Amino acid sequence: MNRDETFGNGKIELRIDGDVAVVVIDNPPVNAGSHDVRRGLLEAFAAIESMEGIVGVVLAGANGTFVAGSDLKEFGAPLGEPQLPSVIAAIEAMALPVVAALDGAALGGGFELSLGCDGRVAATGTVMGLPEVGLGIVPGAGGTQRLPRLAGIPTSLGMICGARRIAAEEALRLGLIDAVAGDDLRMAAADLARRLGGKRRVRDLAVPAADPAELEAARSAALKAGKHRPAAIAAARLVELAATTPFDEALAEERRIFQDIRLSPEAVALRHVFFAERAAGRVDGLSAAPRKIQLAAVIGAGTMGAGIAYALLRAGFGVVLIEQNEAALAAGRERVEDLVAGDAAKGRIGEDEAAGMRARLSPVADLAAVAKVELVVEAVFEDMAVKSALLADLGRIAAPQTILASNTSYLDLDALAAASGRPDRVVGLHFFSPAHVMKLLEVVRGAKTSDETLATGLWLGRRLKKTAIVAGVGEGFVGNRLYAAYRGQAEMLVEDGALPWQVDAALEGFGMAMGPLAVSDLSGLDIAFARRKRLAATRDPAERYVKLPDMLCDVGRLGRKTGAGWYRYDGGKRHPDPAVERLILSEAEAAGRERRAIPDEECRDRALAALVNEAALVLDEGIAQRASDIDVAFVNGYGFPRWRGGPLWWAAHEGRSAVLAALPQVAAAVGHGFRRGDVEAMLERIGG
Numbered sequence: 001m002n003r004d005e006t007f008g009n010g011k012i013e014l015r016i017d018g019d020v021a022v023v024v025i026d027n028p029p030v031n032a033g034s035h036d037v038r039r040g041l042l043e044a045f046a047a048i049e050s051m052e053g054i055v056g057v058v059l060a061g062a063n064g065t066f067v068a069g070s071d072l073k074e075f076g077a078p079l080g081e082p083q084l085p086s087v088i089a090a091i092e093a094m095a096l097p098v099v100a101a102l103d104g105a106a107l108g109g110g111f112e113l114s115l116g117c118d119g120r121v122a123a124t125g126t127v128m129g130l131p132e133v134g135l136g137i138v139p140g141a142g143g144t145q146r147l148p149r150l151a152g153i154p155t156s157l158g159m160i161c162g163a164r165r166i167a168a169e170e171a172l173r174l175g176l177i178d179a180v181a182g183d184d185l186r187m188a189a190a191d192l193a194r195r196l197g198g199k200r201r202v203r204d205l206a207v208p209a210a211d212p213a214e215l216e217a218a219r220s221a222a223l224k225a226g227k228h229r230p231a232a233i234a235a236a237r238l239v240e241l242a243a244t245t246p247f248d249e250a251l252a253e254e255r256r257i258f259q260d261i262r263l264s265p266e267a268v269a270l271r272h273v274f275f276a277e278r279a280a281g282r283v284d285g286l287s288a289a290p291r292k293i294q295l296a297a298v299i300g301a302g303t304m305g306a307g308i309a310y311a312l313l314r315a316g317f318g319v320v321l322i323e324q325n326e327a328a329l330a331a332g333r334e335r336v337e338d339l340v341a342g343d344a345a346k347g348r349i350g351e352d353e354a355a356g357m358r359a360r361l362s363p364v365a366d367l368a369a370v371a372k373v374e375l376v377v378e379a380v381f382e383d384m385a386v387k388s389a390l391l392a393d394l395g396r397i398a399a400p401q402t403i404l405a406s407n408t409s410y411l412d413l414d415a416l417a418a419a420s421g422r423p424d425r426v427v428g429l430h431f432f433s434p435a436h437v438m439k440l441l442e443v444v445r446g447a448k449t450s451d452e453t454l455a456t457g458l459w460l461g462r463r464l465k466k467t468a469i470v471a472g473v474g475e476g477f478v479g480n481r482l483y484a485a486y487r488g489q490a491e492m493l494v495e496d497g498a499l500p501w502q503v504d505a506a507l508e509g510f511g512m513a514m515g516p517l518a519v520s521d522l523s524g525l526d527i528a529f530a531r532r533k534r535l536a537a538t539r540d541p542a543e544r545y546v547k548l549p550d551m552l553c554d555v556g557r558l559g560r561k562t563g564a565g566w567y568r569y570d571g572g573k574r575h576p577d578p579a580v581e582r583l584i585l586s587e588a589e590a591a592g593r594e595r596r597a598i599p600d601e602e603c604r605d606r607a608l609a610a611l612v613n614e615a616a617l618v619l620d621e622g623i624a625q626r627a628s629d630i631d632v633a634f635v636n637g638y639g640f641p642r643w644r645g646g647p648l649w650w651a652a653h654e655g656r657s658a659v660l661a662a663l664p665q666v667a668a669a670v671g672h673g674f675r676r677g678d679v680e681a682m683l684e685r686i687g688g
């Protein structure tokens with residue numbers, strides 16, 4: 001028998017290979033489980049059941065991947081029949097054994113589908129897991145009930161609540177799969193189907209007994225990994241049901257929770273961020289192909305340069321590390337090598353990989369070395385004179401096609417581009433600190449940046465596994481400009497009557513990873529101080545100016561690195577400091593300013609409203625491409641709680657009335673020079 005058929009609008013192919021039926025899911029690019037896929041699978045299974053001479057079924061994915069997850073676009077509305085549990089029930093009800101052939105990714109609904117099969121074989125490099133909790137939902141097609149039957153409750157708690165992805169080798173160790181396949185995955189799966197000879201349903205297995213102490217430890221670790229968010233709490237309860245409740249009853253409960261939670265504001269917000277991240281790096285009308293560079297130079301091997309060099313090395317690039325003299329070069333080289341050694345010691349990279357990185361790093365104290373590279377990233381001092389002199393040198397020395405990127409945080413990229421004499425080849429690559437850790441990358445498009453240069457910046461972001469947004473030129477680009485409005489409002493709150501720890505607690509209570517004043521301490525108060533000094537000459541004297549941060553710097557309180565800033569630090573822990581409170585009170589008294597008690601809600605709402613207002617301006621000016629890019633930037637670069645969907649999503653939904661009510665307060669607090677954005681129109685566009 002040899003016939004090929006397709007089902008589900010061509011998304012499912014059925015091939016007969018001797019005595020085995022091979023069902024292939026083909027829904028590019030990642031075979032997401034969609035309505036067509038589910039319907040097609042049921043039709044294919046029904047067709048197989050009417051055939052003769054078949055001893056087993058292989059379920060596989062085309063496009064180099066099994067099923068990377070369910071199509072999240074379907075999750076916001078009622079799900080059409082058939083739903084995934086019916087497909088899995090059909091597999092379990094078939095008389096023939098079904099073996100899943102896993103490669104690429106088997107995640108979420110894809111992994112659940114495989115758990116409904118009688119056996120699983122995976123190609124090396126396959127990743128598996130149930131990441132639903134990270135999207136604010138729970139597995140809804142038996143994942144919380146079948147996984148514990150294979151891996152036990154403690155391991156399942158960790159995997160599900162921590163949204164942990166595991167590799168094929170670990171899956172084999174945990175008993176989730178039967179084998180890691182050699183060269184021919186589908187043949188290995190077919191062999192297993194033949195060997196099984198009959199059904200071996202996961203649902204019929206007993207849940208292995210867990211040691212009480214191990215269970216308790218897994219429970220608390222799981223909730224912590226799930227950040228104690230509602231989806232993690234619900235998922236943990238469901239996993240534990242596996243040990244106490246009959247399978248079908250627990251399965252029904254799981255489905256009930258899934259249907260409920262997928263429409264929760266948190267799940268909707270997390271799906272928004274998911275799609276926003278996928279949209280972020282896209283630029284309408286950009287069709288130029290990137291230059292696929294291999295060798296880059298990083299100039300300035302300080303805090304940022306070292307992190308950028310390390311990120312490039314880890315992504316496989318060759319890196320020429322350049323400093324202004326031998327002493328600075330030696331220190332910079334050591335910083336990069338420490339990063340390599342640190343990750344190797346933690347097992348994040350293998351010894352071979354570490355050796356490869358060391359071999360690809362060439363430190364030199366001579367700018368002439370840029371002549372041979374295809375891309376230069378400069379991370380020298382944030383000083384216009386220093387940077388433009390460097391760009392002018394680079395314009396002379398680097399090959400004409402070489403792309404020149406600046407990591408400047410605030411300086412005018414167009415001025416730097418002009419200094420280079422090749423503005424079309426200049427782009428901003430604004431990394432966040434630490435550059436090898438933080439996900440966010442602002443790719444700054446100058447007035448003359450060519451499409452190829454921009455495309456190369458975005459390509460590099462993808463190679464470095466960053467989430468990139470495109471920003472236009474303007475003081476602080478997108479992220480830092482909005483952040484400055486937010487932090488400025490926090491400082492005004494302190495001047496108006498709040499204390500730093502009250503402002504931070506209000507924003508941390510909202511979900512920010514760290515309050516704004518603690519963040520200033522972490523980055524160093526001297527950085528913003530230097531910038532204020534730079535802007536002093538052009539500042540309108542009528543503008544409100546909060547002197548407190550300058551006063552902290554004047555007494556040597558530069559933040560964490562000096563053991564004191566807005567807070568006092570010991571052993572890395574921050575403490576409210578009565579000395580800071582005295583400083584704040586005496587400054588108010590000297591200025592003859594009345595302080596008033598400020599409610600926590602006002603602290604939170606004013607800081608966030610200031611951010612949202614600046615966002616409206618940035619969008620109107622075209623500095624940011626789209627509102628969702630701003631959400632992506634704050635979630636990935638500034639510790640904004642992902643589960644709130646980013647600042648604009650939050651403001652357009654749950655936070656709308658709080659933001660609109662706080663805007664007049666922000667306007668009054670800023671006073672002279674305040675620019676009001678059209679926040680109402682922006683929120684209307686986002687939230688409808």
Ligand code: NAD
Pocket residue numbers: 299300301302303304305322323324328332378379380381382383386390407408409410430431432433523
């Ligand atoms: P840094 O002072 O730690 O490092 C700068 C390095 O550049 C020093 O090692 C210095 O010796 C070297 N350098 C200076 N002039 C040079 C020249 N002409 N040729 C070669 N090397 C030279 O500074 P940093 O914090 O790493 O910041 C570097 C850049 O990154 C700045 O533009 C800054 O605004 C930007 N940035 C910093 C952060 C942050 O959090 N620190 C975040 C994003 C962007």
